[in-house]
Amino acid sequence: MSLRHGLLGLLAEGPASGYDLAGRFQEVLGGIWPAQHPKIYAELNRLAGEGLIEVDSEGPRRRKAYRITDAGLAEIRSWLSESAVDHTMRLQFLLRSLFFWLMDPDDLRRHLSREAEYFAAAAATYREYAARKDRGEFGTSPQTQSMRVTIEAGVRLHEALAEWARWAATVPPAAPHE
Amino acid sequence: MSLRHGLLGLLAEGPASGYDLAGRFQEVLGGIWPAQHPKIYAELNRLAGEGLIEVDSEGPRRRKAYRITDAGLAEIRSWLSESAVDHTMRLQFLLRSLFFWLMDPDDLRRHLSREAEYFAAAAATYREYAARKDRGEFGTSPQTQSMRVTIEAGVRLHEALAEWARWAATVPPAAPHE
DNA sequence: ATGGGACATGTTCTTAGGGACATATATGAG
DNA sequence: CTCATATATGTCCCTAAGAACATGTCCCAT
Numbered sequence: 001m002s003l004r005h006g007l008l009g010l011l012a013e014g015p016a017s018g019y020d021l022a023g024r025f026q027e028v029l030g031g032i033w034p035a036q037h038p039k040i041y042a043e044l045n046r047l048a049g050e051g052l053i054e055v056d057s058e059g060p061r062r063r064k065a066y067r068i069t070d071a072g073l074a075e076i077r078s079w080l081s082e083s084a085v086d087h088t089m090r091l092q093f094l095l096r097s098l099f100f101w102l103m104d105p106d107d108l109r110r111h112l113s114r115e116a117e118y119f120a121a122a123a124a125t126y127r128e129y130a131a132r133k134d135r136g137e138f139g140t141s142p143q144t145q146s147m148r149v150t151i152e153a154g155v156r157l158h159e160a161l162a163e164w165a166r167w168a169a170t171v172p173p174a175a176p177h178e
Numbered sequence: 179m180s181l182r183h184g185l186l187g188l189l190a191e192g193p194a195s196g197y198d199l200a201g202r203f204q205e206v207l208g209g210i211w212p213a214q215h216p217k218i219y220a221e222l223n224r225l226a227g228e229g230l231i232e233v234d235s236e237g238p239r240r241r242k243a244y245r246i247t248d249a250g251l252a253e254i255r256s257w258l259s260e261s262a263v264d265h266t267m268r269l270q271f272l273l274r275s276l277f278f279w280l281m282d283p284d285d286l287r288r289h290l291s292r293e294a295e296y297f298a299a300a301a302a303t304y305r306e307y308a309a310r311k312d313r314g315e316f317g318t319s320p321q322t323q324s325m326r327v328t329i330e331a332g333v334r335l336h337e338a339l340a341e342w343a344r345w346a347a348t349v350p351p352a353a354p355h356e
Numbered sequence: 357a358t359g360g361g362a363c364a365t366g367t368t369c370t371t372a373g374g375g376a377c378a379t380a381t382a383t384g385a386g
Numbered sequence: 387c388t389c390a391t392a393t394a395t396g397t398c399c400c401t402a403a404g405a406a407c408a409t410g411t412c413c414c415a416t
Contacts, residue, residue, distance in 0.1 A: 001402080002270050009277035019364050032272040036404060041366060061364050061411045073280075080277055081285045086270040087296060089335075092180050093263050094210040097328045099187035099254065101320035107259045118265060142279035142351060149346045150275045153339070157267075160338040161331070168327045173320060179372080197394050214374060219396060239381045239394050 002086070003035050003043055008052060008076040011068040013143045015056035018044050019063070028129070028147065031122070031154060047072070097168070105173055112169040119162035126154035180264075181213050181221055186230060186254040189246040191321045193234035196222050197241070206307070206325065209300070209332060225250070275346070283351055294343035301336035304329050 006029070010021055021044075022037040029035070044066060047053045052072035056065045068076075093115065100108055130151045138144040188194060188202055199222075200215040207213070222244060225231045230250035234243045246254075271293065278286055308329045316322040 002273055003402085005277075006273055009273075009280065012277070012280055017364075018366090022364095029273070029276070032267055032269050034266060034268065034403090037364090038366080038368090038405090039403065041364095045366095059364095061362095062366095063364060076277065077280055080274060080281050081289075085274065085289075085293065085296075087300075088212060088268075088270065089210055090212065090266075090268060091210050093265060094328055094331050095180055095184055095187075095207070096258060096263065097331060098207070098324055099183075099190070099258055100327060101324040102187065102190055102251075102255055103258050111259075111263075115263065118263075122265075145349065145351065146276055146279040149278060149349055150272055152345065153272050153275060153342050156338045156342050157335065160334045164331045164334050167330065171323065171327055173323065181372085195394075196396090200394095212373090215394090216375090216396075216398090217373065219394095223396095237394095239392095240396095241394060 002033065003039055004047065005076055005079045006033055006035070007040065007043055007047065008068060008072050008079075011053055011066055012073060012076060015065045015067045017059075017063050017065045020065075028151065028154075031126075032150070100168075101173070108173075109169055112165050116162050116165035116169070119158045119165060123155055123158035123162055126151050126158060130155060180211065181217055182225065183254055183257045184211055184213070185218065185221055185225065186246060186250050186257075189231055189244055190251060190254060193243045193245045195237075195241050195243045198243075206329065206332075209304075210328070278346075279351070286351075287347055290343050290347040294340050294347070297336045297340035297343060301333055301340055304332035304336060308333060 006025070007021060010016065010024055016024075018037065018041045022035075022040050025033070025035040025040065044053065048055070048066065050071075051069060052075055053066045053068050056067035058064055103111070130148065132138065133144060133148045133151065138147070184203070184207070185199060188199055194202075196215065196219045200213075200218050203211070203213040203218065222231065226233070226244065228249075229247060230253055231244045231246050234245035236242050281289065308326065310316065311322060311326045311329065316325070
């Protein structure tokens with residue numbers, strides 16, 4: 001149930017609407033914790049019901065911006081420092097890699113080169129973000145500083161995977177694949 | 179719906195029971211695609227119903243080993259070469275990192291050092307596996323060759339994250355954390 | 357003025373995941 | 387012989403995730 005805390009954390013930066021938050025969950029966050037708007041609106045209503053957030057303002061087109069409450073701030077802080085970190089990974093592309101021996105060698109080569117390309121492109125995107133932050137485009141607030149740290153993880157993670165895919169392509173199949 | 183293909187892939191290596199498969203999903207696989215026995219038994223029954231696997235033998239303690247059928251082999255092969263790769267990541271520890279600015283600096287330092295330790299230990303575990311494979315402990319079958327490739331990803335991924343956590347600890351908080 | 361597109365918020369439905377509960381059997385230690 | 391433990395297979399239930407559907411509103415270009 002981390003979407004809850006994801007929303008609280010984002011609202012700790014300042015008031016935002018469900019639409020805004022869904023946007024945030026698509027850009028940087030989309031790569032590390034995807035969430036679609038149905039879940040977001042539902043969770044916002046639940047959080048408001050519990051008094052962890054409250055309506056900050058209503059705007060055009062039924063827009064409702066929420067603000068975090070003191071109770072909400074306390075909740076996210078306690079989550080950050082007291083609850084156990086979940087290190088679970090669920091990486092389909094690694095599950096696939098276990099079964100490379102079932103693939104035709106040519107298919108596999110093609111697959112790995114596409115994978116390397118994908119990861120390299122993702123790394124480049126994160127790197128671009130990092131460069132913009134370092135140029136000061138997003139300011140120097142503590143929030144953007146933390147975002148910078150998160151983005152760095154994105155860069156390193158995807159670079160490592162791109163290199164892995166390139167390396168994997170050099171591993172001989174060891175035996176006929178049947 | 180990748181558990182389905184995970185099971186087919188493992189059964190492609192040879193007959194196994196639900197219990198065996200649950201075990202496999204706990205060791206190497208646990209780190210990249212967790213699955214508990216309730217899901218596994220349910221999915222095995224479904225796969226058997228569709229004719230993608232069949233009962234190979236029955237043993238003591240109601241043990242039922244399954245064998246992959248030709249249809250099952252065709253299914254996993256087509257999944258591997260024809261279906262789109264899902265690159266989704268859902269990493270709670272990175273979601274947390276977005277909110278580091280909300281944490282007390284001392285808490286954060288402690289947190290990051292524990293994270294670095296965790297990732298380094300995980301990397302070491304994967305490295306140990308890799309070394310055993312390279313010493314020939316698991317043989318030289320194509321299956322173990324693929325496992326070696328997967329394990330290498332585990333090593334590189336967790337090493338990258340350990341370094342990231344160490345690096346993150348050196349980033350100054352930039353401003354008071356309120 | 358009007359129609360298309362971006363803004364904005366929801367509901368509904370199905371499946372996936374995971375904790376808790378339940379049960380039966382074989383084996384080995386004392 | 388008996389009891390604990392490991393083996394082995396399942397069910398039940400709740401929540402999470404995500405695709406599809408539904409609706410209303412504001413703004414701008416033609």
